[in-house]
Amino acid sequence: MNNQLTNAITFDVEDYFQVEALRPFIEFDDWPRHELRVEQNVFKLLEILGSNHAHATFFVLGWVAERVPGMVREIQRHGHEIACHGYMHRMIYEQTPEGFRQDVRRAKTALEDIAGNRILGYRAPTFSITRKTLWALDILAEEGFKYDSSIFPIRHDRYGFPEWSPYSESVKLPNGSSIIEAPPLTMRVFGMNLPAAGGGYFRLAPLWFSSLAIRRMNARGYPAIIYLHPWEIDPGQPRFPLPPGSRFRHYVGLASTETKLRRLLRLGSYTRLRDILSL
């Protein structure tokens, strides 16, 4: 496909009951009472990636890794990257800096113990590094992370930083260190950054839209970063009575996402984020 680069495909490994939209129904303390479906969905992803000769980055929640350490090792055995999605899936702007540090440290330690190697990358729950929580980047660098993929340069009710650069770049931090920020793919349309190939946007938008966004990003010389969750290929997951807006956002297109993902992977070449960033 002419000037298409190798792009990055990433998965935020949490289960269907751990997403922000379900917090009114399920507290952290209730998590152990729910059926874990994440393992079977991750194994399906490993098959999909393998059949397309693609490698990926899996941002794994510390809580999940401790419940199913064999799954983490299986991801790694297939040549994919293990990265960190925090421990409790709390949005950063609901945490103090010290609470945030404890959460990422607990998750990183758990993941490194299980994977047996160093974890380089972090993605915040619900892309919650925004203008108000930029202090989190300093903490991530201090805790040994080399890159972050938590700033979504769009407008959104829960997250977003529309003025942030849409390209993967090194950022100089107030504490004197630096970190590479690798934002998920957006496409500029009529002067606005639109989310282009991830989560509900990927499920909702036609595949040509995602492909166009990828080609445009590649034409500027930058790789595209795609993201999905294991529960997004699981139409059999238990459903909760969400309010209409978040019901749509959470459940739209679940039945067709697996096919769409397979088609996307056939259209280009995909690898781990750490390789894309030369780490």
Ligand SMILES: [Zn+2]
């Ligand atoms: Zn998440």
